[in-house]
Amino acid sequence: MGPILTLLAQRIALSLLLLLMVSALIFAGTLILPGDVAQSILGQSATPEALANLRAELGLNEPAISRYFSWLSGIFHGDLGTALTSGQDIAASIGSRLSNTLFLAFWAALISVPLAIFLGLLSVRFKDRWPDKLISAVTLTSISIPEFLIGYVLMYLIAVKLGWFSSVAMINDGMSLGQKLNAIALPVMVLTLVVLAHMMRMTRAAILNVMQSAYIETAELKGLSGLDVIRKHAFPNAIAPIVNVVMLNLAYLVVGVVVIEVVFVYPGMGQYLVDHVAKRDVPVVQACGLIFAAVYIGLNMIADIVSILANPRLRHPK
């Protein structure tokens, strides 16, 4: 098991390095925003004294490098700083927003990932027959329509016309799990429709690729049924590319749902970030950027690790 541990350690170290580089990039990005931060917070009517006070308070008089390292060391201690607009501790206020975003992403993933893989398998089984064509047509249509439009259409049909689910996906701590699930039903549906096609098409392509192999023919010749061949022989060998695309879509579910959050008034990270960008609340923007980057890098790292573990040649080196 020596070499594989080394491989994994290397991969994790690489991710951490990448995250460090991203943090530098985020910090630099907020530095090159036009205008002085203190000026943009206080507005045009700011007095010189107030500007000087705020600059000192924000530590803007120190060189950028030392500010970067004090920000970074704060993060290692779990201190994301305080928001300029509300003066609240960022870690505390992001906490509930992040957990809301993860809650929505979790349920969307729980439905969309198994569904996508199942539909992908089904398409392979009935390749070029009507079920395959129907599945491809429906999923490709839904990925081609802008997500906010799908949101509006579902809102009109399901919430306004049928009255089944709520059009406002606002959740709060006072709600039971059942009420919460009822509230997020529509956004989960939209997100499922949006991410389905990508994962389903990848599953289909990867398995079809494997299906060309000689050992699949052997399996068929020894008399296994179509779905059994896919399940036992094709799927395990196609797992790496599938996990890759699944992880990419999970990352999207966490970091890319700003539009859906706005349309369904969902109190998640996206809305929180947009509000603070509008007010130039730099510490909050930095913190959100870093969290999004960490999610993205982390999920990609998991995909890579699964690929490594799923590859017998890496698991059992000669």
Add this chain to the structure above:
Amino acid sequence: MNDQIAFMTRCVTTGRMTRREFIGRSAALGIGAAMANTIYAQAARAADPVMGGTIKLGMQGGSTTDSLDPALTTNAAGLMLLRLWGEPLVEQDDDGGLQGKVAESYEGSDDAVTWRFRIRKGITFSNGQEVTPDDVVATLQRHSDDESKSGALGLMRDIKDIRVDGQDVVIELNAANADLPYLMSDYHLLIQPGGGKGAPDAAIGTGPYILKDVDMGVRFVAEKNPNYWGDLGYADTIEILVINDDTARVAALQSGQVDLIDRVPPRTAGLVARAPNINVHKTSGPGHYVFIMHCDTAPFDNNDLRLALKYAMNRQEMVDKILFGYGSVGNDTPINASYPLFSEMEQRTYDPEKAAFHYKKSGHDGSVLLRTSDNSFPGAPDAAALFQQSAKAAGIDIEIKREPNDGYWSEVWNAQPFCTSYWGGRPTQDQMYSTAYLSTADWNDTRFKNEQFDQILLAARAELDQAKRKQMYADMGKIVHDEGGLICPMFNDFVEASSTRVSGFIEGIPGQILMNGYAPHRMWVNA
């Protein structure tokens, strides 16, 4: 016919018919509008308010970055929140007058320099503390302090001294101002314990509701204040949801998630009103869309050219096509009937012949450059194109230059000689004219400099005789109408909607959105 009226009256009582519908249908029965209005008012009163229940609002405006400090409130959701938990000294009433809130009465000295507010005895803040004149003084000081970031700071600049005298609070001004009590109704100026100096965002005030649950930019829950001194508030609980997306807000109302929403887009208001369980309400407010010319810059320094352009504006077409009927025609002054002391003036209408006459007299040659942008007001580029067409009929060539939204307010508005823009209005005529039409005003965006106008403005501010003041404002309106650089084609209405689950919406209450912000207090959940 009596059956028909009885049926319609029932519809009004149960909230299924709006005032406009009622009057429209009455007209079909041959009943005059004045009579119909009276019947409507009786029917609306006959609906007895029901106590209890929850009213849910879906509001536009509101962000995660907002603060509960009344001094820092800027948006519509924030205004509705302030109305729940706090009260100013005085508040506008339904007829544009003033009613006492924390102050039970007020009086000014004959020279309108010293004002005395009698503080209501025995009322308490929601933390149980009794309201004292000291709290009032501390509050007003907090908003007038030079370091203050309060949105009301501009109103407080003329205050020289604020002091306690027994149960009274005395405000001393630098210069006479007959409108001071109106300024005290500003929504930022909520009376807080100790002036809110220690904890400005504690949301403790004398209002009819108490905030229970606060999630900034997302959701607020308020419950009835059991110790409230007045008789405002029917519902036990009021919930405010921030829904910034227009479509989502309307859908939330249609699907019954909320009972009341603000800012229905005029483009779709007609469609929304068709749903059987929804009433759309419109209220004219002081907000208006403008085309502004700099009176001191060529070619607009020529009053004949300004008049030519004013006559070339088809105001009714603007109201129909830009506001979709949710508004009223302007008359080239910033004032309409929503202001106290308003007086009617002859309406200027589209007249290509007069426009051509003045255009010829001005001696102007060539085209006139008009700058516009999407964010100068909703539909501004379309309005500019309509204006171009109506002016063409009078032989005036208008060239339209589309400017980017970014930087419009710093590069174009108040900088270029002719552009489109909007005004939200002010509580009094004095405020509106002082902000944008006084020669020395920073925001004099028409560069209107008229000595006579300035003199009347300052004299009217010190005039306590309301009849005389009214005449003065009429004179000022006439000057702006005839000589100003303002082309005001339309006043935009507040368009709001409620579901039939709630009743009690009254259209036409002057002031801010949603019945001057008191719709949740004055509406009730049907039994």
